[in-house]
Structure formats: structure tokens, C-alpha cells
Amino acid sequence: MGYARSRSAVAPLRRGLAAAGPRPAGPRPSVLQATALHRPEEPMLCVRxxxxxxTARSFVAAFGAAVGGDVLYAVKCNPDTTVLRALWAGGVRHFxxxxPGEIxxxxxxxxxxxxxxxxxxxGRxxxxxxxxxYGVRDFVLDSMEELEKIRQETGDAADLGLVVRLALPKGNAVYDLSGKFGAPAAEAVALLRAARAxxxxxxVSFHVGSQMLDPxxxxxxxxxxxxxxxxxxxxIDVLDVGGGFPVSYPGVTPPPLGDFMAAIARGIATLDLPAHCRIWCEPGRALVAPGVSLVVRITKRRGDELYITDGVYGSLSDAGVPGFxxxxxxxRPFEPMSEAPVAAFAFYGPTCDSADRMNGPFLLPSDAREGDWIELGQLGAYGSCLRTAFNGFEQARVVEVADPPLLETPGYDLAASAA
Structure with missing residues (x-):
């Protein structure tokens, strides 16, 4: 079957949210307490x-201080309602x-x-x-055909904001986004003139690619x-510098966010932009990755391979072919935590597809065994929203927790392990 992904993400996510039910009154539990309470046999997404x-408050403040701009959260990264409410509480007002579903x-x-x-x-x-x-007035386009579509379907409205997406050369982001969208420079020139009229x-907008590590x-x-x-x-009235702001993963430590803000400010300072020109950005991963973790259960151990209750057709898509x-x-909520030395493991997901494999390596105590639970961090971006119903493994519990982010494996030198 291979890695072809037939996604049915919305319905499983709704089922997961329904399974979680309303948040009980009182303080939020820790991840360990939630695991002890629910003893989850299905994946459990832990929202913080x-x-x-x-995170949203800090990013909005940093972008405002650097260029006085607007932060547009990229909803596709994680449309969970609890996540969205938290971002709103953190000051995000642009999306x-x-x-149509996101709108x-x-x-x-x-x-x-x-x-x-x-x-x-x-679509028209x-x-x-x-x-x-829905009162949307700003539309991105990268072709004359799209410009005509927007004009026709809005009745040549006099209150449009039109943003021309500029194509960029292939870059060095973890996820290169240069192939699908964007007008080449000569076409973008013509589009700007036509749209200005x-x-x-x-x-003007562009996107340097997802998980860009180079300011x-x-x-x-x-x-x-x-x-x-x-x-x-x-x-122009808007310059949109896109998204791509990176976060840390084991073995990957990006430059500080301030380096990216300073680079953007330096670049803008070289342009002769009108005083009223607004600067936009479109972060997704940088706002939500630390805010969600995933708890899975080990169903089998075979040497250094662990069979777990979620995988590449669920919340761990990025751990498959992309190799995150x-x-x-x-x-181990019911017994003392392991003091065994660290070992490197690969994972298999729960489906019958042999491509449901995550090479990692994922660092865990060497005595990990069937029945243990594992928490995986930094999964707020492109985790739950990419879940599928493949093979019937679509269920996921959603809980709110009080923990800080799980940014590194406790007690282990991840950078050294990646060397």
C-alpha cells in the first residue's frame, strides 16, 4: 500500500473532541495525572x-516590536477549538x-x-x-485567472484587498514550499499593476518554506x-513575509526568534515602502507546536522497536517519511519511574500498513515495555489535524493539562544523541 494518505481528518477530530467532553471544573491535571485517570488505550492529545x-503573546509582542505588524495565525496548522481560544487569549486577532471550512x-x-x-x-x-x-475582504492570488475570478465573484467590489503571492527560488527549509504557488517575478509585476487598478x-506576499532555520x-x-x-x-499597502518560523526538535535548535525578527526588520528597512504599509506574517508551527503533546501506549516491544497506539496515519505524520x-x-503513573539508561527506539503505528513506521530515533529508558505509556512533545503543529480514519484507528482523546512544554527528553542530551 505504501505511504499514500487518504485523509478524513475533520470527522475524527470532531469525534475526538466529543470524546473528551467538556473540561471539568477546577485546576487542570498534569499529563501524568491525566494518564492515571484515563489509562488511555487510544491516543491522548494533551493541550496546554x-x-x-x-507563546502567542510573546510572538505578537516580538513582531510588533520589530516591525509594528500584524500576526495572522495559519489555521490549517491546528484548528482545534481549544487551541484557537488560547491563541485568541494570547492576543491573536488576525487569521x-x-x-471555506476554516472561514x-x-x-x-x-x-x-x-x-x-x-x-x-x-473555487468561485x-x-x-x-x-x-463572512466579510472577508483580503484575497491572495498568483495569476491573472485568479484575479478575474475574484473580480467576477465579488461583483468588482470596491473594497478588496488583493495580495500577490510571489514565487521564491527553491530554498533550504525542512519543508520547501516553492513548487505549488507563487507568480514568477515578471508575472508578479504584471499582476501588481493589474490589481492596483x-x-x-x-x-505582496511570499513564503520561505516551513521550519526555516536561516533568518x-x-x-x-x-x-x-x-x-x-x-x-x-x-x-503597496501590505507586505506579507509569510510563515516558516521554526521550533526546536531533538537534534534541531533553531536560532532565537529575535534573529528572525531582526532579519525581517533589516530587510524592510532597505525598501522604500509607504509609511502606511502594514507588515504581516503567517506563523503556524511557531505558535502551536509547544502547546500540545501526545500520549501513546506501548502494545508490543520487539528489540529496539516499539509498537504504539498512534502513527503516521494519525498524529505522527511528520515522524514518518519527513523523519521528524x-x-x-x-x-508509569502507578509505579516509580524507570532509572534505566537511555536507549534509541523506532516506532510502529497501530495500522496494518508496514509503512506506518517512525524511525526516530526516539530516546527512552532501555526497559520500556508493553503497557507503558509514552509522551511525545512538540506535536501542536500538524498533529491532530492530519489524523485519518485509515484502518479504523481514528479515535483520539483530547484533554487539557497544566504542564509546561515537553521540549526535550528529560535527563538526556538530545543534541549529542543526534551527532
Whole structure:
């Protein structure tokens, strides 16, 4: 069967949320307490609202201090309602929405939110509904065909914000996003001129790729955008520097967030932008990765391979072919914690597909055994939202916890282990 992914993510997520039920009154438990309480045989997603709110608050403050701009949360990264409420509590008021479903969700939850339709290729009905029913005014595009679609479906509205997505050369991000969207420079020049003639608000956007570890990539992209704007000979009202802001994983320690903010500020300072021009960014992973962990149970051990209750068709997609490692700790809520030396393990997920394998290595006590639970951290980004119903393993419990982020395996030198 291989790694083909037939996703049915929304229904399983709803089932998981329903299974979790309302949060009980009183203080939130720890992950260990929640594991002892529920003894989960299915995956258990542990959401940290306090961590999410503080992460959002810090990012919004840092971007504001650097360039005075607006932070647009990329909803596709994690649309869980608890996550979204926590980000709102942390000061996020703008949302990068990329589908009718995301638009409906955010408008229902936050009537006063500002929505930006950032998908460069949209269906006609989606454009019409976004504009007429949900008050969306900002639309991204990367072709003349899309410009005409937006004009036609909004009735040549006089209050549009049109943002031209600029293609970038292939970069060195963990996930390169240069292939699918974006207008080449010459086409972007023509698009800017055409859009300027019909829209009171005009912008340029780009995306350097997901999990970008090089702050200078933003400076290079801003310079390219500046050259395109100068060639077009138009004034812009928005410069959107996209997302891609990285987070730490075992063996991967990105530069501090301040380095990225400083690079963006330096790049913008070289451009002759109008004083009123707003700067946007579209973080996803950087806002939510630390705010969720995953608890799984070991169902079998075979040497240095552990069979667990979630996998690449569930919340651990990034641990499959992309090869992401996640910080891990063993949970034994009913007995003393293991003092065994660390060992490196690979995981198999619960499905019958042999491609449901995660090479890791994941560092755990060497006496890990069937019946133990494992907590995996840094799974707030592209975890629960990528769950599928494949092979019937779609159930997931969702709980709120009070723990700090699980950023590294306790007691182990992850950087050294990756060397």
C-alpha cells in the first residue's frame, strides 16, 4: 500500500473532541495525572492552553516590536477549538484562512476576527461566500485567472484587498514550499499593476518554506519582493513575509526568534515602502507546536522497536517519511519511574500498513515495555489535524493539562544523541 494518505481528518477530530467532553471544573491535571485517570488505550492529545496563550503573546509582542505588524495565525496548522481560544487569549486577532471550512469556524468562534483568505487558488463559490457571507475582504492570488475570478465573484467590489503571492527560488527549509504557488517575478509585476487598478488595498506576499532555520532567508525574499515592487512601479499597502518560523526538535535548535525578527526588520528597512504599509506574517508551527503533546501506549516491544497506539496515519505524520524526531518521556503513573539508561527506539503505528513506521530515533529508558505509556512533545503543529480514519484507528482523546512544554527528553542530551 505504501505511504499514500487518504485523509478524513475533520470527522475524527470532531469525534475526538466529543470524546473528551467538556473540561471539568477546577485546576487542570498534569499529563501524568491525566494518564492515571484515563489509562488511555487510544491516543491522548494533551493541550496546554496556558502555554499556547503565552507563546502567542510573546510572538505578537516580538513582531510588533520589530516591525509594528500584524500576526495572522495559519489555521490549517491546528484548528482545534481549544487551541484557537488560547491563541485568541494570547492576543491573536488576525487569521490566515485557506478554506471555506476554516472561514466558517473562525467567524463562528470570533465574530470580530479579521480573516485573510490566503489560498492562491480558490473555487468561485468559496470566493463568493467568503465575501458576501463572512466579510472577508483580503484575497491572495498568483495569476491573472485568479484575479478575474475574484473580480467576477465579488461583483468588482470596491473594497478588496488583493495580495500577490510571489514565487521564491527553491530554498533550504525542512519543508520547501516553492513548487505549488507563487507568480514568477515578471508575472508578479504584471499582476501588481493589474490589481492596483481595481483594489484600494494592494499587497505582496511570499513564503520561505516551513521550519526555516536561516533568518537570512527572509532578507533575501524581502529583497526580491522589493525588486518586483520597484519594477511594477506601484505603491503597496501590505507586505506579507509569510510563515516558516521554526521550533526546536531533538537534534534541531533553531536560532532565537529575535534573529528572525531582526532579519525581517533589516530587510524592510532597505525598501522604500509607504509609511502606511502594514507588515504581516503567517506563523503556524511557531505558535502551536509547544502547546500540545501526545500520549501513546506501548502494545508490543520487539528489540529496539516499539509498537504504539498512534502513527503516521494519525498524529505522527511528520515522524514518518519527513523523519521528524520528537522529545519523548516514559510514563508509569502507578509505579516509580524507570532509572534505566537511555536507549534509541523506532516506532510502529497501530495500522496494518508496514509503512506506518517512525524511525526516530526516539530516546527512552532501555526497559520500556508493553503497557507503558509514552509522551511525545512538540506535536501542536500538524498533529491532530492530519489524523485519518485509515484502518479504523481514528479515535483520539483530547484533554487539557497544566504542564509546561515537553521540549526535550528529560535527563538526556538530545543534541549529542543526534551527532
Amino acid at each position: 492552553p496556558g502555554v499556547l496563550a503565552e 490566515d484562512v485557506a478554506s 466558517r469556524l473562525i467567524r463562528q468562534m470570533f465574530p470580530d476576527a479579521v480573516l485573510h483568505y490566503m489560498h492562491p487558488v480558490k 463559490q468559496a470566493i463568493r461566500a467568503a465575501y458576501e457571507q 481595481v483594489a484600494p488595498k494592494l499587497g 537570512a532567508a527572509y532578507e533575501r525574499a524581502i529583497a526580491l519582493a522589493g525588486a518586483v515592487i520597484a519594477e511594477a512601479g506601484v505603491a 524526531r520528537f522529545p519523548a518521556r516514559l510514563l
